[in-house]
Amino acid sequence: MNLxxxxxxxxxxxxxxxLLGRGKEFVHAVDGVTFNIAPGETLGLVGESGCGKTTxxxxxxxxxxxxxxxxxxxxxxxxRLSATDLRSRRQxxxxxxxxxxxxxxxxxxxxxCIGEALDIHRLAPxxxxxRERVDKLLKxxxxxxxxxxxxxxxxxxxxxxxxxxxxxxxxxPQLIVCDEPVSALDVSVQxxxxxLLKDLQDAHGLAYLFVAHDxxxxxxxxxxxxxxxxxxIVEEGESxxxxxxxxxxxxxxxxxxxxxxxxxxKRSRIFLAGDVPSPIxxxxxxxxxxxxxxAEGRCKTEVPQLKSIGSDRTVACxxxx
Ligand SMILES: Nc1ncnc2c1ncn2[C@@H]1O[C@H](COP(=O)(O)OP(=O)(O)O)[C@@H](O)[C@H]1O
Ligand SMILES: [Mg+2]
Numbered sequence: 001m002n003l004x005x006x007x008x009x010x011x012x013x014x015x016x017x018x019l020l021g022r023g024k025e026f027v028h029a030v031d032g033v034t035f036n037i038a039p040g041e042t043l044g045l046v047g048e049s050g051c052g053k054t055t056x057x058x059x060x061x062x063x064x065x066x067x068x069x070x071x072x073x074x075x076x077x078x079x080r081l082s083a084t085d086l087r088s089r090r091q092x093x094x095x096x097x098x099x100x101x102x103x104x105x106x107x108x109x110x111x112x113c114i115g116e117a118l119d120i121h122r123l124a125p126x127x128x129x130x131r132e133r134v135d136k137l138l139k140x141x142x143x144x145x146x147x148x149x150x151x152x153x154x155x156x157x158x159x160x161x162x163x164x165x166x167x168x169x170x171x172x173p174q175l176i177v178c179d180e181p182v183s184a185l186d187v188s189v190q191x192x193x194x195x196l197l198k199d200l201q202d203a204h205g206l207a208y209l210f211v212a213h214d215x216x217x218x219x220x221x222x223x224x225x226x227x228x229x230x231x232x233i234v235e236e237g238e239s240x241x242x243x244x245x246x247x248x249x250x251x252x253x254x255x256x257x258x259x260x261x262x263x264x265x266k267r268s269r270i271f272l273a274g275d276v277p278s279p280i281x282x283x284x285x286x287x288x289x290x291x292x293x294x295a296e297g298r299c300k301t302e303v304p305q306l307k308s309i310g311s312d313r314t315v316a317c318x319x320x321x
Contacts, residue, residue: 001075003174003207004037004060009069011052011059015280028279029055031231032069034306039174040201042208044222044239046215046254050276052231053211057177060209061093062086073175091121094173098180100164104152110138110163111148117170137166140203142196158189162196169200175207182217194221215254219243227251230287231279233306237313247315249292286318294319 011030017023029052037043045053058064060071062078071079078089097103104113114134115124124130135145141162152160161181168176178197182190198221200206212218218225218239225242227235227250235248246252253272272291277283283290289299296318304316 002036002072003039003041003074004209005070005072006033006035006060007070007072009033009056009059009071010067011055011064012067025280028231028282030059030066031279031282033228033231033233035226035233035236037175037207037209039207040205041224042201042210042222044218044225045209045211045228046213046218046225047228048254048276049213050279051228052279053213053228054179056228057095057179057209057211061090061095061175061177063095091171092173093175093177094168094171095177095179096161096164096168096181098183100157100160101152103164104160104167106152109149109151110134110143110166113152113163114138114167114170117167121171123171133170134166137170140169140200141166142192156189157185158193161185161193165193165196165200169204172204173206175209177209177211179211180213181210183212183214190217197221215243215257227254230276230282232287233314233316234288235313235315235317236306241312247309247313247320248288248317249294249319250288286316 009030010032012026012028014024015027017025033056035043045056047053055064059066062071066079070077073089073093078086081089108116111131111134114137115130118124118130118133124133134148138145138148143159143162152163155163182193185193197208201208210218210221222239225237225239226233227248229250235242235246235251242251243255246255274291277290285301286299286304289295292299299318302318304318306314306316307320308314309320
């Protein structure tokens with residue numbers, strides 16, 4: 001069984017229209033997204049800034065309410081739960097953020113911060129057990145337990161991300177949504193954090209939804225990759241195959257920004273003009289058509305549906321009938 005099944009998920013944010021604020025318009029941040037994550041699997045999610053990755057990641061674990069669709073976690077639709085029931089399920093899904101500094105309370109020591117997560121879910125019966133569990137978690141993420149009484153500002157960026165990971169791990173989740181967890185770190189530190197996440201996945205059977213704007217980062221940690229554009233999935237596939245032979249013109253343009261190490265790679269260079277259009281008034285037809293170098297007449301009028309190409313690829317593009 002899948003750990004997570006997302007069915008036609010939409011998140012629309014109301015915004016005021018015009019100066020006088022009369023009438024409502026909607027930001028179509030996530031606009032009909034469907035995917036699954038198996039236990040112990042890493043699903044990468046890539047796309048340019050503003051295409052809806054953070055909103056999707058937060059909606060998956062109900063930090064943002066969804067407008068439409070189903071979110072089945074262990075077969076149960078968590079988008080329909082009462083606040084109390086949702087709180088009791090929270091232990092099973094956690095999130096780590098791009099900037100761990102903003103997600104860690106600066107007035108709590110590492111011990112207090114991780115201990116708080118243990119207390120919320122009543123995972124440590126007394127102080128000694130709590131301390132023991134925190135020490136073990138710090139060792140698991142490569143930090144020195146003797147530093148447990150220090151404050152977040154006393155650590156480097158990479159170490160702070162390790163604290164964020166320890167805090168998420170404290171409650172023994174099955175899924176961690178990782179929202180650009182290495183984007184703010186130096187390249188050498190990025191690799192260390194990614195390796196740590198992989199080791200923890202092997203040790204605990206964790207599943208990850210791993211969000212990044214950089215395909216090179218996602219390629220190394222993901223089993224499968226989703227490519228998102230303006231709130232929709234435009235391509236999905238096995239990680240290596242997708243990066244080696246991307247089909248959607250948008251995926252190809254994202255990859256053409258990544259240096260090629262594989263001489264057999266079929267990557268062709270595509271340069272995109274302009275930014276992601278406004279998700280308040282998404283373009284008609286294929287949302288990518290105004291920037292697509294291959295767009296034809298019907299791309300302006302017909303929305304392409306996701307179609308299977310071969311055994312492990314889906315793509316939403318009229319070029320692939
Ligand atoms: N709370 C909100 N209210 C209104 N619009 C929002 C809100 N959160 C995000 N958005 C908009 O939704 C779109 C997707 O944002 P986001 O999910 O942060 O994208 P990404 O993480 O891919 O950069 C953007 O246009 C953003 O401005
Ligand atoms: Mg984001």
